[in-house]
Amino acid sequence: xxxxxxxxxxxxxxxxxxxxxxxxxxxxxxxxxxxxxxxxxxxxxxxxxxxxxxxxxxxxxxxxxxxxxxxxxxxxxxxxxxxxxxxxxxxxxxxxxxxxxxxxxxx
Numbered sequence: 001x002x003x004x005x006x007x008x009x010x011x012x013x014x015x016x017x018x019x020x021x022x023x024x025x026x027x028x029x030x031x032x033x034x035x036x037x038x039x040x041x042x043x044x045x046x047x048x049x050x051x052x053x054x055x056x057x058x059x060x061x062x063x064x065x066x067x068x069x070x071x072x073x074x075x076x077x078x079x080x081x082x083x084x085x086x087x088x089x090x091x092x093x094x095x096x097x098x099x100x101x102x103x104x105x106x107x
Contacts, residue, residue: 004062008061014049014051017053018044019052023039032046
Protein backbone atom coordinates (compact mmCIF):
# COMPACT_ATOMS: atom_id res chain seq x y z
CA UNK A 1 0.00 0.00 0.00
CA UNK A 2 2.88 2.36 -0.68
CA UNK A 3 4.43 1.96 2.77
CA UNK A 4 7.87 0.95 3.88
CA UNK A 5 8.63 -1.49 6.68
CA UNK A 6 11.64 -0.35 8.72
CA UNK A 7 13.21 -2.27 11.56
CA UNK A 8 15.35 -0.52 14.11
CA UNK A 9 18.15 -2.26 15.99
CA UNK A 10 16.78 -4.80 18.48
CA UNK A 11 18.97 -3.26 21.22
CA UNK A 12 17.94 0.35 20.58
CA UNK A 13 17.21 1.64 24.12
CA UNK A 14 13.77 3.03 23.26
CA UNK A 15 12.23 2.80 26.73
CA UNK A 16 15.37 3.92 28.60
CA UNK A 17 16.00 7.08 26.56
CA UNK A 18 14.17 10.33 27.33
CA UNK A 19 12.53 11.40 24.07
CA UNK A 20 12.77 15.06 25.15
CA UNK A 21 16.49 15.45 25.96
CA UNK A 22 17.87 12.03 24.81
CA UNK A 23 19.34 11.34 28.25
CA UNK A 24 19.52 7.59 28.89
CA UNK A 25 19.03 5.85 32.22
CA UNK A 26 21.54 3.11 32.90
CA UNK A 27 19.27 0.66 34.65
CA UNK A 28 15.52 0.39 34.12
CA UNK A 29 14.06 -2.96 35.05
CA UNK A 30 10.96 -4.22 33.24
CA UNK A 31 8.76 -3.80 36.32
CA UNK A 32 9.26 0.00 36.19
CA UNK A 33 6.36 1.23 34.06
CA UNK A 34 6.94 4.98 34.53
CA UNK A 35 10.03 7.06 35.26
CA UNK A 36 11.19 10.66 35.49
CA UNK A 37 14.22 11.89 33.58
CA UNK A 38 16.83 13.17 36.03
CA UNK A 39 18.22 15.51 33.38
CA UNK A 40 15.13 17.42 32.18
CA UNK A 41 12.46 16.32 34.70
CA UNK A 42 10.03 14.91 32.13
CA UNK A 43 7.83 12.12 33.50
CA UNK A 44 7.49 9.18 31.09
CA UNK A 45 5.10 6.30 30.68
CA UNK A 46 7.59 3.63 29.61
CA UNK A 47 5.56 2.34 26.63
CA UNK A 48 4.55 5.77 25.30
CA UNK A 49 8.15 7.00 25.58
CA UNK A 50 9.40 3.89 23.76
CA UNK A 51 6.85 4.38 20.97
CA UNK A 52 7.92 8.00 20.47
CA UNK A 53 11.60 7.01 20.39
CA UNK A 54 10.94 4.20 17.91
CA UNK A 55 9.02 6.57 15.62
CA UNK A 56 11.79 9.17 15.87
CA UNK A 57 14.48 6.59 15.09
CA UNK A 58 12.58 5.37 12.02
CA UNK A 59 12.22 8.97 10.81
CA UNK A 60 15.94 9.51 11.39
CA UNK A 61 16.70 6.43 9.29
CA UNK A 62 14.45 7.70 6.49
CA UNK A 63 16.13 11.13 6.52
CA UNK A 64 19.57 9.54 6.26
CA UNK A 65 18.42 7.48 3.30
CA UNK A 66 19.86 4.33 4.86
CA UNK A 67 16.65 2.35 4.65
CA UNK A 68 16.81 -1.28 3.69
CA UNK A 69 13.36 -2.53 2.84
CA UNK A 70 12.69 -5.79 4.61
CA UNK A 71 10.04 -8.26 3.60
CA UNK A 72 7.65 -9.37 6.31
CA UNK A 73 8.86 -12.95 5.97
CA UNK A 74 12.40 -12.75 7.33
CA UNK A 75 14.66 -15.74 7.70
CA UNK A 76 16.41 -15.03 10.99
CA UNK A 77 14.87 -15.28 14.41
CA UNK A 78 15.67 -14.96 18.08
CA UNK A 79 13.79 -18.19 18.73
CA UNK A 80 15.83 -20.88 20.41
CA UNK A 81 19.14 -19.07 20.10
CA UNK A 82 21.36 -16.87 22.20
CA UNK A 83 19.89 -13.39 21.92
CA UNK A 84 22.18 -11.75 24.44
CA UNK A 85 23.80 -8.48 23.55
CA UNK A 86 27.44 -9.48 23.29
CA UNK A 87 29.93 -6.64 23.59
CA UNK A 88 27.46 -3.84 22.91
CA UNK A 89 27.76 -0.80 25.15
CA UNK A 90 25.99 2.00 23.30
CA UNK A 91 23.53 1.53 20.49
CA UNK A 92 22.83 5.24 20.21
CA UNK A 93 26.45 5.98 19.42
CA UNK A 94 27.08 3.35 16.78
CA UNK A 95 23.57 3.78 15.29
CA UNK A 96 23.15 0.56 13.37
CA UNK A 97 19.42 0.98 12.93
CA UNK A 98 18.31 -1.90 10.72
CA UNK A 99 18.02 -5.37 12.18
CA UNK A 100 18.57 -8.25 9.79
CA UNK A 101 15.37 -10.02 10.78
CA UNK A 102 12.84 -10.75 13.44
CA UNK A 103 9.68 -12.77 13.54
CA UNK A 104 7.22 -14.17 16.00
CA UNK A 105 8.43 -17.29 17.79
CA UNK A 106 6.28 -20.25 16.95
CA UNK A 107 8.41 -22.97 18.53
